[in-house]
Amino acid sequence: MSASLQQLPRPSRPGRESETVAVTVPHRSRWRRNIARPRTLAGRVVLAVLLIGFGLLFLYPFAWLVAASLKPRGEVFDNSLIPKTFTPGNYAQVWNELPLLSWMGNSIGIALLAATAVALSSSVVAFGFAYFRFPGRGLLFGLVLATMMLPGAVTMIPIYLIWKQTGLLGTWVPLWGMNLFGSAFYIFLQRQFYLGLPRELFEAARLDGASYWGLFWRIAMPLSIPSFIIVFLFEFQASWNNLQAALIYLNAGSVEDFTAPLGIAYAMTKYSPTAGGHGDYQYVMVASLIVTLPMLILFAFGQRYFIEGVATQGRKG
Structure with a gap:
C-alpha cells in the first residue's frame, strides 16, 4: 500500500512555539481493482471468456434439469437442452403423483x-x-x-446408539438435536469474527454493570449479524440436503413423513422399471427442480450478508 508524508501542526504548549510533525497517511489501496480489471484489452477479453465459460459449465446441470422436467417419459435422458416435445403438464401432475408439499414442509421445519x-x-x-x-x-x-x-463414519454408530437409548428414533429430534452442542467449524468462523471486535466495547460495558450474557447478546450479537447469517445459510443448506441422517434416524411410517431428499430417493425407486415402475422419471426431475428453488431464494435474499460475512471473516486474525 502506498503512503505519503504530510506536515501537520502540533498543538503548541504554553511558552513554546507551535511545531510541525511529519505523519504517514496511507493512500487508498488499488490492488484489488487492478486484479479485477486487467489493464489491456486482451486481458479483459480473456477474463470475460473464462468467466462466461465457467459460468456456463456450472449452469449446465441446472439447465439440463429444467429441460428434463419439461419432457415426456421417453425423452428424459436424451441429453437435449431443448425438449422435442414440451410437456409443461408435468408440473401440475407431480402434485398428484408425489406428496411434495409434505416433504418440503418437513425439510423446512427440520432445516430451520x-x-x-x-x-x-x-x-x-x-x-x-x-x-x-x-x-x-x-x-x-x-x-x-x-x-x-474425525470422519463421520467413526461417530455414526455411537451417536445412533445414544439416540436409541433416548427413545427419540423416528422423530425430528435426532436430525437437529445434535446442533444444540455447536459445530467446530462454525465455532472457528464465529471466533475469528469476535476477535476482530474492539475489546474496549466489552470493557466499557462491564464498567457499566453489564453481565457476561449481556456482553454477548447486546454487543457481540448485533455486531456479528453477517457471520451469524452465513452460519445459518451453511447449516440450512446442509440440513436441507441431508439424505443420510433421514435414512438413519427418521424411520418414517408413511411416505408423507419423508424429507425432500428422502422423498426424491423414494420416487427414484418408485418409478424404476426394476421395481415395477413405468420409468416416469420426469416427475422426479420436476420434484428435484422444485426442491432446489428454496435454496436459490434463500441465497438471493441472503447474498449481501453472505458476501459481507465471508469478506469480513477473511481479514480477521
Missing part, C-alpha cells in the same frame, strides 16, 4: 431448527473462546478443532 440451533450454540461457544482468557484456552480450542478430523 437445525440452522437456528447450531448458529446460536456455536456463537455462544465462540464468544467464550474469543472473550475469556483462561489457562489452557488454546489447548481446549485445539481439541474442539480436532473433532473436525
